[in-house]
Amino acid sequence: MDPILLLQQLANGLVMGSIYAMIAVGLALIFGVLDIVNFAHGELYMIGAMATWFVAERIGLGYLQSIPVTTLIGLVLGYAVYRLVRDTGGSIERAIILTTGLAMVLQSSAMLLWSATPREVHFPAATGLFELGPVVMPRVRAIAFVAAAGCIALLYVFLHHTHLGRTIRAVAQNPRAAAMVGINAHAAIRLAVITGVVLAVLAGTLLAPMYAVHPVMGLGFLVKAFAIVIIGGMGSLLGAAVVAIGLGSFESLSSLWLSAVAAEAITFVLMIAILLVRPQGLFGRSARL
Amino acid sequence: MQDSLVSAWGGAALLLIAIVFSFVFPSPYALGIGITAATFAVLATSLNLVFGYGGLLSFAQVGFFGLGAYTAAILVVDTGWSFWPAALAGGVLAALLGVFIGFASLRLSRIAFVIVSLAMTLILHLLAKDLAFLTRGPAGLPGLPAPTVSIPGLSPVEFDTPRTYYWLSLTVSVALLLLVRWVIGSGAGRMMMAIRLDEPLAKAQGIDPLPYRLLAIGLSAFIAGVIGAVHVFNLTIVDPSIFDMYYTEAILIMVLLGGPGSFVGVLAAALIFTVLPELLRISVDARSLIYGLLLIALALFLPNGIAELPRRIARRARVSSDGDRREADG
Numbered sequence: 001m002d003p004i005l006l007l008q009q010l011a012n013g014l015v016m017g018s019i020y021a022m023i024a025v026g027l028a029l030i031f032g033v034l035d036i037v038n039f040a041h042g043e044l045y046m047i048g049a050m051a052t053w054f055v056a057e058r059i060g061l062g063y064l065q066s067i068p069v070t071t072l073i074g075l076v077l078g079y080a081v082y083r084l085v086r087d088t089g090g091s092i093e094r095a096i097i098l099t100t101g102l103a104m105v106l107q108s109s110a111m112l113l114w115s116a117t118p119r120e121v122h123f124p125a126a127t128g129l130f131e132l133g134p135v136v137m138p139r140v141r142a143i144a145f146v147a148a149a150g151c152i153a154l155l156y157v158f159l160h161h162t163h164l165g166r167t168i169r170a171v172a173q174n175p176r177a178a179a180m181v182g183i184n185a186h187a188a189i190r191l192a193v194i195t196g197v198v199l200a201v202l203a204g205t206l207l208a209p210m211y212a213v214h215p216v217m218g219l220g221f222l223v224k225a226f227a228i229v230i231i232g233g234m235g236s237l238l239g240a241a242v243v244a245i246g247l248g249s250f251e252s253l254s255s256l257w258l259s260a261v262a263a264e265a266i267t268f269v270l271m272i273a274i275l276l277v278r279p280q281g282l283f284g285r286s287a288r289l
Numbered sequence: 290m291q292d293s294l295v296s297a298w299g300g301a302a303l304l305l306i307a308i309v310f311s312f313v314f315p316s317p318y319a320l321g322i323g324i325t326a327a328t329f330a331v332l333a334t335s336l337n338l339v340f341g342y343g344g345l346l347s348f349a350q351v352g353f354f355g356l357g358a359y360t361a362a363i364l365v366v367d368t369g370w371s372f373w374p375a376a377l378a379g380g381v382l383a384a385l386l387g388v389f390i391g392f393a394s395l396r397l398s399r400i401a402f403v404i405v406s407l408a409m410t411l412i413l414h415l416l417a418k419d420l421a422f423l424t425r426g427p428a429g430l431p432g433l434p435a436p437t438v439s440i441p442g443l444s445p446v447e448f449d450t451p452r453t454y455y456w457l458s459l460t461v462s463v464a465l466l467l468l469v470r471w472v473i474g475s476g477a478g479r480m481m482m483a484i485r486l487d488e489p490l491a492k493a494q495g496i497d498p499l500p501y502r503l504l505a506i507g508l509s510a511f512i513a514g515v516i517g518a519v520h521v522f523n524l525t526i527v528d529p530s531i532f533d534m535y536y537t538e539a540i541l542i543m544v545l546l547g548g549p550g551s552f553v554g555v556l557a558a559a560l561i562f563t564v565l566p567e568l569l570r571i572s573v574d575a576r577s578l579i580y581g582l583l584l585i586a587l588a589l590f591l592p593n594g595i596a597e598l599p600r601r602i603a604r605r606a607r608v609s610s611d612g613d614r615r616e617a618d619g
Contacts, residue, residue, distance in 0.1 A: 037400050039407075084585070092400050093346040097541070097588040104538060104581030111574040219534070223411050226404045234400070261419035268412045271405065272393045279397040 001256075004134045009252045011135045015210075017248020018148035022203035023221060024228040024240040025152060026196035032172040032235040033192040036085055036095035041200050042222025043106040044077055048204025049213040050110050053119045056208075063123040067205060074201030078194030086189065103218070110215035118212035126209070144206040151202060152241060155195070159237075168192045172235070227271045233281025243282065299553035300470070303560070304463065311455055320451040324523050326563040327455075327462040331516040332536065333543040333559040334552070335509040338469055341549030342478065343505030344485030346403045348537055349390065350513045352410030353383035355531040357514025358521040359417060362430045372436035376518035383514030384507040391506040395499060414532035429528025436522055454523050461519050465512040470552060472508060481505055482550070535573070538580050545587040548594020558595075 027041050038044075051073050055066035084102060088095040123140050130142035159165040170178040171188040179185050207213070228247055232239025247267065254263045274281060310323055332354055339347045357379030364375035386409070394405040417424045424430070436457065439445035448457045472478055484491045484498045491498065521527040539562060547558030566576060591597055 035400075037404065091592075093340070093344075093403075094588050094592060096346055096400075096403055097545070098585055100541070101581045101584030101588065104577050104584065108574045108577035108581060112578065219411065223408045226408055230397075230401060230404060234397070259419065261415045264415055265412055268408055271408065272390065275393040275397055275401060275405070279401075 005256070006253065008135055009256060010249055011137060012141070013249035013252025014245060015137070015141045015145045015248070016252060017245035018145050019203050019207050020224060020228060020248050021241045021244035022148050022151055022199045024225045024244045025155065025237050026199035027225050028229050028235055028237050028240040030193050030196040031229065032237070033168060033189045034085065036088065036092055038081065038196070039096050039099040039222070040081065040103040040106060041225060042218035043103040044197055044200040045204040045221055046110065046215060046218035047077065047106055048074065048201035049208045049217065050114060050215060052205045052208040053121050053213055054114065056121050057119065063121060063209060064125065070201055070205045071198060074198035075194060077201065078197030081197050082190050082193040107215055107218060114215060116214055116216065118214040120212055121208040123209040140209045144210060147206055148203070151199060155199070164191060224267070227267050230271050231274050231282060233283040236281060236283040239281055239283030296553045300556070303553070303556055307459055311452070315452065317451040320455045322564060322567055323455050324458045326560050327458045328516055328520045329540065329543065329563045330556050330559040331462050331465050331512055333540045333555050334466060334469055335513040336540045337544050337549060337552070337555040338473070339505045339509040340544060341551070341555070342473055342481045342485065343502050345399055345502060345506065347406045348403065349387065349406035349409050350509065350540060351532060351536040352413045353387060353510040353513035354517035354520070354536065355413055355417065356383045356386065357517035358527045358531050359424060360514070361518030362433055362521055362527045363423060365433065366430055372522060376515050379518045380511040380514035384511040387506045387510030388503050391503050395502060410532060410537070414529055417529040417532060427529060429526055431526040433522050433525045433527065458519050458523065462516065465515060469508065469512060473552065477501060477504055535577070538577065542580055542583055545584065546595050548597065551594060554594055
């Protein structure tokens with residue numbers, strides 16, 4: 001096997017893995033503070049991608065100008081998700097039903113508004129190739145990787161080195177103790193949910209110039225994100241980020257030998273195997289937030 | 290006691306409706322809707338069993354449905370089995386897979402089960418499209434032969450018309466529903482309810498939830514698998530669209546509307562929600578939008594189903610009349 005080809009595939013895998021990481025980390029963040037799983041997460045990512053296409057191409061504002069608009073959409077949707085799930089009274093099933101309903105509303109609305117046609121988003125400022133030694137890739141991918149890594153680094157700094165971020169971690173670790181030292185748990189949870197949703201929407205924005213986007217792209221990513229958080233350990237941000245990068249690389253490298261469906265099936269089997277052998281996930285509860 | 294009486298009368302009334310229906314509406318179109326209704330009644334009950342009684346939300350029922358359908362179709366077409374053992378094998382395979390994913394995911398949590406159940410259905414959908422040597426890929430397996438029953442001494446009966454198939458699917462559905470009803474009414478069923486209502490209390494009584502949950506998953510997977518086989522032999526084709534998310538959305542609505550844990554309520558909701566979309570004839574995307582909004586509304590305002598509505602109105606009326614009296618006293 002040609003080592004340059006392997007290196008090339010690995011680089012492509014890192015790009016995709018960094019997009020997965022943004023989605024999975026947001027999912028893990030929401031689970032961390034609320035103990036609920038957001039089943040609309042994949043559709044929020046889809047909305048990010050489709051809204052990017054709508055603003056950049058249909059309205060014609062251009063790709064970079066669309067980013068503030070999609071961020072705003074992410075903030076609004078994040079607040080909507082928070083309002084929807086905040087009073088579920090600890091019933092995980094009810095929260096899942098609510099977010100599933102939201103997912104259906106988002107997907108069918110996108111279908112009704114924009115049809116199922118795959119759409120392309122152009123990023124004229126980033127045409128051409130990016131070269132790093134023997135590795136060559138379209139410049140948009142390199143930019144997406146840097147942006148995704150930057151978002152995750154920012155999230156890390158926010159959670160560990162700002163007061164607001166620390167309140168989120170405190171609530172995730174022990175909501176009662178956090179309330180006792182005067183932390184407004186509702187505000188922290190709201191902030192965490194909105195952050196998680198904005199990450200998913202921005203992941204869609206970053207993906208849009210790389211691949212064709214369409215309203216049914218969400219579900220597949222949701223299931224990948226689920227596999228990532230289960231393998232990494234539910235509620236563990238570090239686990240989600242590391243496993244996401246790993247999954248992106250695995251998919252990209254395995255595409256040299258296996259079909260995409262075989263890679264999906266292996267991921268599913270791996271998820272079951274982790275549940276059987278190490279249910280707390282690779283990074284466990286100790287690594288939570 | 291009263292509940293089981295209501296349930297028995299309600300069930301008998303629904304069966305009577307089903308029998309009368311076939312004589313009042315003998316057209317192949319109407320009978321086709323009737324067959325679909327019987328399918329949905331079992332599929333929704335399978336979700337009701339695992340969610341309403343077992344306390345586990347599941348997105349796997351449609352996966353089991355499709356797995357049973359494909360298993361039966363492949364056994365009949367490729368290995369020459371007759372329909373009945375093939376349908377049974379489909380149900381058993383679905384049950385085994387269900388117990389396995391249930392066992393694995395419940396080691397972590399109920400949430401893990403929900404996640405794995407959705408992932409399983411999606412993987413089965415992908416495999417149905419991709420494993421062409423087994424499933425014939427996206428085109429599926431067409432030309433499934435009509436099931437037959439041969440009783441010694443009589444000429445064999447072939448279920449090859451809408452009318453005969455209606456009776457076949459009605460008989461199988463009623464048998465599967467009675468099986469579920471029997472399990473729910475048994476000691477195991479009461480254990481399931483106890484665990485769902487108060488898991489810590491049940492555990493404190495020395496009840497291990499896992500075997501009862503696995504029983505609920507396994508039985509629900511079995512009936513979903515068998516009815517999947519019955520469903521596709523009526524269509525005479527099985528293809529990957531059997532794993533469509535629409536079925537999952539529809540049965541979730543049926544269970545929430547009928548009330549999780551209400552046997553007859555869910556059956557009635559299944560009948561209504563099979564017939565209603567046929568009459569309304571709206572586009573798939575608009576239907577999905579409406580279902581999504583309905584799901585949110587039900588989960589927010591009526592988590593115990595529409596059957597709760599009269600009770601809640603009565604309670605509100607009582608509370609306000611109490612308030613009036615207190616004011617009068619004061």
